[in-house]
Amino acid sequence: METAVYRERLNRLQAKMRERQVGIYVATRQATLSWLLGSFAPWRTAVAVPASGDPHAIIWRLDYERIKSETWMRHCRSWGDGDTFAEAVVDVIRELGGERDRIGLDLGSPVSQQVAPGLLLASEFAVLNEKLPEAHLDNAVPWTEEVLSIKDQDEIARLRKAAQIADIGMAAAMEALRPGVTENAVAGEVERAIRLAGSEWAWSGTQGTEVGSGLRTGFKRGVTQPATEKIIRAGEMVIVDLHTMYRLYLGDLAGNFYMGKNPPRAVAELAACWEETVAFLLNAMKPGERIADLVDRAFSIMEKHGMAEWGLRAFGHGLGTCARTPPYMVQGNQAELKANMVLALGTHLYNPEVGGMRLELPVLITESGAEPLSKWPSRLHLIDC
Amino acid sequence: MGNVETTINYKARLARIADRMKREGFDFLILTSLPSLAYAANVYQSLAWYVNTCAVLSKDGMNSMVVPYSDVDRISLETWADKIETWNPQLRHLKERKFEAVVAELIRSEGVTRPVIGVEGNLTWTQHQNLLKELPEAEFRPCDGMMQALMVIKEPEEIPLMRKVASLCDIGFEAALKNMKPGMSEVQLCGEVEYAMRRHGCEGYWVPNQAGTGTSVLLDHYPTQAVIEEDHIVKFGIHPAYKLYRGDIAATVTLKKPDPKFKHLADVCTEATQACIDVIKPGIRSCDIDAAFRTIMEKHGYGDYTGWYIGHGIGTGHLPPFISSEDQTVIEKNMVIVINTMAVKKGQPGVVYETMVLVTENGHERLNRNPIHLVELN
Numbered sequence: 001m002e003t004a005v006y007r008e009r010l011n012r013l014q015a016k017m018r019e020r021q022v023g024i025y026v027a028t029r030q031a032t033l034s035w036l037l038g039s040f041a042p043w044r045t046a047v048a049v050p051a052s053g054d055p056h057a058i059i060w061r062l063d064y065e066r067i068k069s070e071t072w073m074r075h076c077r078s079w080g081d082g083d084t085f086a087e088a089v090v091d092v093i094r095e096l097g098g099e100r101d102r103i104g105l106d107l108g109s110p111v112s113q114q115v116a117p118g119l120l121l122a123s124e125f126a127v128l129n130e131k132l133p134e135a136h137l138d139n140a141v142p143w144t145e146e147v148l149s150i151k152d153q154d155e156i157a158r159l160r161k162a163a164q165i166a167d168i169g170m171a172a173a174m175e176a177l178r179p180g181v182t183e184n185a186v187a188g189e190v191e192r193a194i195r196l197a198g199s200e201w202a203w204s205g206t207q208g209t210e211v212g213s214g215l216r217t218g219f220k221r222g223v224t225q226p227a228t229e230k231i232i233r234a235g236e237m238v239i240v241d242l243h244t245m246y247r248l249y250l251g252d253l254a255g256n257f258y259m260g261k262n263p264p265r266a267v268a269e270l271a272a273c274w275e276e277t278v279a280f281l282l283n284a285m286k287p288g289e290r291i292a293d294l295v296d297r298a299f300s301i302m303e304k305h306g307m308a309e310w311g312l313r314a315f316g317h318g319l320g321t322c323a324r325t326p327p328y329m330v331q332g333n334q335a336e337l338k339a340n341m342v343l344a345l346g347t348h349l350y351n352p353e354v355g356g357m358r359l360e361l362p363v364l365i366t367e368s369g370a371e372p373l374s375k376w377p378s379r380l381h382l383i384d385c
Numbered sequence: 386m387g388n389v390e391t392t393i394n395y396k397a398r399l400a401r402i403a404d405r406m407k408r409e410g411f412d413f414l415i416l417t418s419l420p421s422l423a424y425a426a427n428v429y430q431s432l433a434w435y436v437n438t439c440a441v442l443s444k445d446g447m448n449s450m451v452v453p454y455s456d457v458d459r460i461s462l463e464t465w466a467d468k469i470e471t472w473n474p475q476l477r478h479l480k481e482r483k484f485e486a487v488v489a490e491l492i493r494s495e496g497v498t499r500p501v502i503g504v505e506g507n508l509t510w511t512q513h514q515n516l517l518k519e520l521p522e523a524e525f526r527p528c529d530g531m532m533q534a535l536m537v538i539k540e541p542e543e544i545p546l547m548r549k550v551a552s553l554c555d556i557g558f559e560a561a562l563k564n565m566k567p568g569m570s571e572v573q574l575c576g577e578v579e580y581a582m583r584r585h586g587c588e589g590y591w592v593p594n595q596a597g598t599g600t601s602v603l604l605d606h607y608p609t610q611a612v613i614e615e616d617h618i619v620k621f622g623i624h625p626a627y628k629l630y631r632g633d634i635a636a637t638v639t640l641k642k643p644d645p646k647f648k649h650l651a652d653v654c655t656e657a658t659q660a661c662i663d664v665i666k667p668g669i670r671s672c673d674i675d676a677a678f679r680t681i682m683e684k685h686g687y688g689d690y691t692g693w694y695i696g697h698g699i700g701t702g703h704l705p706p707f708i709s710s711e712d713q714t715v716i717e718k719n720m721v722i723v724i725n726t727m728a729v730k731k732g733q734p735g736v737v738y739e740t741m742v743l744v745t746e747n748g749h750e751r752l753n754r755n756p757i758h759l760v761e762l763n
Contacts, residue, residue: 040607042593062692063605065731066597080693108511114436115509122513123506123527188583195576200608202579205436207429207589207626219458226429229586312455313476331476352458 003072005154006038010055016147017051023101024093025049025140029118031322032106032144034248039070040200044085047073048092056096058088086127099132104140109324111333116141116324149318149326151340155249156364159319159342161198162251163362163373165244169194170255170376173211173240177257177383179233183211187227190242199244199251203323210241213259217356221312223348234259234385237267237355248321252344253374254360257381266354271380273305274357277347278378281315285345285363285370291333298347299331307349310356316346319362341365342373389427392542395465399425399448402535406444409531412500413447413492415516416440418507419591420702421532423629426450426464429589437472437484437512441491451487454479485512489519503528533705537698539719543630544743547700547721549586550632551741551752553625557582557594558636558755561623565638565762567615571596571608578623587625591702595622595635602637602735604692604727616641620737629701633723634753635739638760647734650687651759654728657681658738658757661695662724665742665749671712678726679710690728690735699723699741720744721752 013036017025027033027047034040036047036055043060045067056075059067064078079088093103105120105128119141128137151159172193176186187209191202202208205224212225214236219225225239232238236259244251256274258267277298284294295315302311318325319342327335327343345363350356357380362373372378402425406414414425417439422428426440428450436456441449450466454473461469470491475481492500501524504513516525539547560581561574574596579587597606598613602620613619622635643651661678678695682688694712698704699721706714708722716722722742729735736759741752 040593042607043605066603066605066607069603105510108509119509119511121506122504122508122510125510125513182586184583184586184588187589188580188587191583192576192580195572195579195608198570198572198610200572200610201593202590204589205430207591208579209589216459219456221455222458223455224459226589227583228588314455330474 002038006036006072008152009035010049013049013144013147014051016143017049017104020143021102022104022138022140023051024096024098025104025144026089026093027106028120029106029116029322031116031148031320031325033118034321035148037067037071037073038248039067040248041067046085046089048089048096050096050098056092058085058092060085084127086124090128090131093132093135098135100134102136102138103132104138104144106141107139109141109145111326111328114324116322145326148320149341150338151320151342155320156340156342158247158249159251159362159364160373162244162246162249163253165194165197165199165246166242166251166253166362167374167376168197169242169244170240170253173242173255174257174381174383177232177238177259179259179385181232183213183227183230183232186211186232186240190240194242194244198246201245202243203245203250204243209243211238213238215352215355218350218352218354219356220310220350220352222350222356223312223358232259239356239358241358241360250319250321250323251362251374252319252323252360253362253376254358255376255381256357257383259383259385261382261384263380263382267380269305270307270349270351270354270357273302273307274347274349274359275379277301278359281345281347282363282370282372285337285365286368287337287339287365289337291327291329291335291337292331295329295331295333302349310349310351312348314346314348316343318342319344337365339365339367389463389465391427391465392545393427394540394542395427398540399442402442403444403446405531405535406442406503410501411503411526411528412444412497414442414503414528415488416442416505416532418505418702420536420700420704421505423701424532424536426466427629428460428464429629439488440466441488443495445495447495449491451484451491483515485515485519488516492520498522499524501526503531505529505532536700537704537706537720538717539700539721543700544719546628546630547741547743548752550625550627550630553582553585553587553627554623554632554634554741555754556585557623557625558634561621562638562760565613565619567613567640569613571598571611571613574613574619574621575608578621582625586627588628589626590624591626591631592624594624597621600734601732602729602737604729604737613640618734622739631699631702632741633699633739634741634755635725635737636755636760637736637738638762640762642761643734643759648759650690650728651736653682653685653687654726654736654738655758658724658726661726662742662749662751665716665722665744666747667716667718667744669716671706671708671714671716672710674708674716675710675712682728687728690730692727695726696722696724716744718744718746
């Protein structure tokens with residue numbers, strides 16, 4: 001059953017390769033590696049996919065036995081026994097007869113300045129370029145993103161589970177929040193809860209779970225708050241941003257809290273603006289909607305509230321086996337939403353003098369609208385203390 | 386900036402980097418790796434996993450960062466860089482500033498003709514191409530080796546941080562032992578480890594924590610929903626971060642009484658591991674440590690149960706020396722080395738031990754109290 005799921009994905013990818021006359025695609029970035037391998041590959045790993053036939057996995061030797069035991073792929077080889085990663089990739093391309101082909105590589109997104117984990121390094125490209133002089137090396141990120149951005153039912157089920165685990169983590173955070181506790185301790189409660197519920201990794205570019213409190217929530221435009229030893233106090237705002245992974249699919253959920261039952265007016269106004277923006281997006285998103293229009297309309301709500309200065313004109317990113325994937329909910333993106341896209345919907349308001357609020361909410365685009373996969377209420381939660 | 390709370394004498398550190406740059410012929414460094422960004426700029430930002438971020442240093446003392454527009458306030462509080470420039474995508478009221486263009490602007494502002502610029506190995510092809518376009522007159526050279534040579538010897542102020550992160554490893558190990566029981570999944574075990582470490586100040590994980598259960602041992606085993614059973618061996622690896630310093634230990638636990646053959650293998654690996662730790666002192670070579678381990682393993686007929694290396698340096702990240710039979714690195718005082726030994730053969734019960742060791746004036750000191758023997762849970 002599992003193999004059938006991956007075979008179907010492979011077929012979709014290979015159809016796209018043939019359409020684009022790509023002879024071999026070499027997957028190195030986390031998004032496509034997890035999607036193809038069905039195994040977590042944190043060390044340097046590649047999958048070489050011919051336009052027809054079976055893919056070949058190229059795995060660092062200390063991780064070879066594990067990945068080989070977990071993946072459905074029949075052709076696996078290790079690197080590191082006298083050869084480098086790039087040399088092993090070249091060998092496999094030759095074995096597949098691709099020396100003169102158009103070779104698709106994970107070079108970078110033309111849309112996003114963010115770095116997707118696992119992109120081909122300059123030194124690796126140099127080896128491929130030197131050893132495959134007749135090949136045409138090309139950027140595969142744009143067209144592989146097209147394939148990956150539409151989720152099948154198996155992927156949606158995994159994303160749904162990752163979102164459910166995220167809800168459990170956020171409930172644990174809320175339970176742990178009280179004056180005197182450290183940000184790190186709250187992160188620990190979250191990480192324990194999501195692990196107990198089946199999360200395989202607290203993935204993040206920020207070392208794990210983010211917990212920011214007080215004015216640490218309000219870094220202007222600040223989308224990152226790694227947890228620290230700072231003590232959380234009454235009267236502070238708190239952002240918890242947690243990251244789950246279930247069978248290689250990611251959950252991404254942020255929760256917003258105020259330590260007290262009666263937030264001051266400035267906090268209440270911030271929350272009102274944020275909640276209206278989130279409600280608009282959840283209501284407006286559906287297949288065919290142009291992302292640029294949604295972004296402009298959502299930002300206009302912040303402008304209406306006089307909070308444009310504190311808002312980000314960015315409202316989320318795709319979610320799947322990686323978070324550096326389309327749809328990128330950013331200004332000027334002319335792409336349209338499509339059914340079965342999944343994204344971490346975002347809404348960001350950060351006032352350095354008041355505090356901040358952040359939305360990260362896994363959302364499935366359905367035929368008729370947007371379905372939050374997480375059930376965590378998108379509002380400011382008040383902690384009785 | 387410049388008022389950052391730190392125990393590190395960063396001015397002296399930056400001066401050492403500048404001095405080394407002059408000796409090795411670099412005019413500038415563009416630092417993008419996790420260890421170097423932490424070491425040179427006091428910032429957690431793993432370019433490979435996140436967003437374009439770098440430290441730009443000059444041999445004449447320029448000490449700058451280029452960071453995303455959306456992260457500048459946080460980084461301003463954390464870094465000791467004198468100057469922070471930001472990049473941003475096209476925004477309605479803000480013209481696009483590309484990461485590589487901002488880096489190039491900083492370098493050009495110093496007025497050096499045909500600059501020699503050090504870059505690190507984690508630079509992606511796309512970033513490298515963009516830098517070549519922005520700075521066509523520059524010569525780019527790898528600087529990984531130079532940075533690693535600086536980072537492997539710990540400054541006095543770094544030692545307490547290494548001790549603290551090592552103690553977090555021990556707390557994680559003890560939590561694993563306390564909570565491990567049949568019926569628990571690998572991911573649940575990691576949850577208990579992480580929970581315990583966070584409560585003592587752990588600020589995250591520099592690589593994923595590991596747990597693997599089964600009747601044999603795999604080297605790298607990332608936690609899955611697999612359930613620990615009464616006849617299993619559990620190998621786990623713990624990787625906390627504390628104020629940008631990284632910890633790294635592993636242990637092997639058996640839930641059932643090991644059979645004599647397995648026990649012998651585990652005991653020999655313990656003897657060999659202790660032997661290789663015992664030889665650690667300034668002046669010996671990395672390959673001598675490896676030989677001390679391998680000699681005992683081979684004497685008992687377990688030569689083919691070992692891996693190609695038995696450890697690595699550690700600090701703000703994974704560092705040299707990579708301890709193997711081929712590595713001639715001379716061990717120096719104030720290196721911190723992770724001894725990572727194994728006795729593993731495919732499909733058989735095996736063990737992996739890993740512990741952190743500080744090289745002292747005349748010998749060494751283990752920074753962890755985790756056992757380097759097979760732990761029998763019952």
